[in-house]
Amino acid sequence: MLRPFFYVAPRTKAELLGILRDEGPGSRLLAGGTDVLAELRVAGKAPKQVVDIKKVEAFQGIRFDPGEGLSIGPRVTCADVLASPLVHREYPLLATAAAKLGSPQLRNRATPIGNICTASPCADMAAAFLALGAWTEIESARGVRRVEVKDFFVGVKQTVVEPDEVVTRVVVPAEMAGAAGDMEKLKRIRGHDLALASVALVKHGGKLHVAIGSCAPTPVVLPVLPVDAPVDEVKAEALKVIRPIDDVRASAEYRTFMVQVFIERLMARVEPQ
Amino acid sequence: MRIRVRVNGRDYQQEAPDHWTLLRFLREGLGLTGTKEGCGAGECGACTIIMDGLTVNSCLVLAPEADGTVIETIEGEAVAGELSPLQRAFHKHHAVQCGFCTPAMILSIKAFLRTNPRPTVREIQEAIEGNFCRCTGYQQIIEAVQEVTGQREGQEELGHA
Numbered sequence A: 001m002l003r004p005f006f007y008v009a010p011r012t013k014a015e016l017l018g019i020l021r022d023e024g025p026g027s028r029l030l031a032g033g034t035d036v037l038a039e040l041r042v043a044g045k046a047p048k049q050v051v052d053i054k055k056v057e058a059f060q061g062i063r064f065d066p067g068e069g070l071s072i073g074p075r076v077t078c079a080d081v082l083a084s085p086l087v088h089r090e091y092p093l094l095a096t097a098a099a100k101l102g103s104p105q106l107r108n109r110a111t112p113i114g115n116i117c118t119a120s121p122c123a124d125m126a127a128a129f130l131a132l133g134a135w136t137e138i139e140s141a142r143g144v145r146r147v148e149v150k151d152f153f154v155g156v157k158q159t160v161v162e163p164d165e166v167v168t169r170v171v172v173p174a175e176m177a178g179a180a181g182d183m184e185k186l187k188r189i190r191g192h193d194l195a196l197a198s199v200a201l202v203k204h205g206g207k208l209h210v211a212i213g214s215c216a217p218t219p220v221v222l223p224v225l226p227v228d229a230p231v232d233e234v235k236a237e238a239l240k241v242i243r244p245i246d247d248v249r250a251s252a253e254y255r256t257f258m259v260q261v262f263i264e265r266l267m268a269r270v271e272p273q
Numbered sequence B: 001m002r003i004r005v006r007v008n009g010r011d012y013q014q015e016a017p018d019h020w021t022l023l024r025f026l027r028e029g030l031g032l033t034g035t036k037e038g039c040g041a042g043e044c045g046a047c048t049i050i051m052d053g054l055t056v057n058s059c060l061v062l063a064p065e066a067d068g069t070v071i072e073t074i075e076g077e078a079v080a081g082e083l084s085p086l087q088r089a090f091h092k093h094h095a096v097q098c099g100f101c102t103p104a105m106i107l108s109i110k111a112f113l114r115t116n117p118r119p120t121v122r123e124i125q126e127a128i129e130g131n132f133c134r135c136t137g138y139q140q141i142i143e144a145v146q147e148v149t150g151q152r153e154g155q156e157e158l159g160h161a
């Protein structure tokens, strides 16, 4: 059962930023709610208010700007990503990752921006955004700043977003349009489950980008490598950035092993365009 | 907050505390207890309903978020005491054991068949991946789905019908 709180749903970004300026620390932002409501229930936490951002008109939509790239708003759900022909055509890895997240019911509500804001080490969308070199736009009454997704996570469930701020967009650069990529996700069952380990890999413009989930306090990305880097070198780089732990879902040894298996598979499977 | 919803074709207006989930509002506010609470945290899918055409875990939606939406629950399935074709197929194939997962299972399948009327077995499995059946009657559920889609012609029944 949820502990009592107030519900507010600002209609404009200005109104939202005002609420966060005045009452940021007591507020919990709500988009899809699939993480927030589960967390409020399980942790028995009670913010003073839950601020629903889904009524802010400016937060909707998936847009492509040939100069900037693909822009995803905070209201966009994983189901929206999956239903977007633009995403399938230009950034298919995002659709692959969205399809791997949760169940149909969860994808109908869960948002890619919420997924990175929860900052779980196993966030499925985070691996894809990292491999595609995405960045976020973060706003508050103080102004706007831009943070690369690779600098966005600070620790388990911790991000650079301050209590008076909101992530208003995530942008995948135009240079990554048409990038060939794929993702592997290890689960305990074939149905919906959190990742025990995941790898997203992109080959594009002569470069190789690899991101790994569930193997460190945050999702991590390897340094950019040449597209023809030998598989053993890619695996060696991966072992330098991961810091897996043993937990109820998998051992560190299993995670380490499977990350290498996934790198081998993806290196063989992904064909640069 | 005052919540206005249309549930199974009927309009409701009722006050609910801000922190109530849609699940609690349906059950305790409107008295529609067909929708079940299992985990209350988005794992089991027992609380699945259709909101504005899309399945959602009603334990992960706040009642105020549902204001102004159109909702379908299990109570809208049988009409005038007549089971729907999907319910009849569940009955015929013994897809209901304890029945706790059934209301949500029906709603998930209903929404799914609107977009995919002739699914493969794999597609059916994926469509219900967010609905746990702890009695593990998945095979019978899949048979029931194939029955309503007309994909069981010429196939032998398991003999439990």
Ligand code: FES
Residues within 6 Å of the ligand: B036, B037, B038, B039, B040, B041, B042, B043, B044, B045, B046, B047, B048, B057, B058, B059, B060
């Ligand atoms: S009760 Fe909602 S998913 Fe389990």
Ligand code: FES
Residues within 6 Å of the ligand: B095, B096, B097, B098, B099, B100, B101, B102, B132, B133, B134, B135, B136, B137
């Ligand atoms: S019939 Fe018992 S949980 Fe599905």
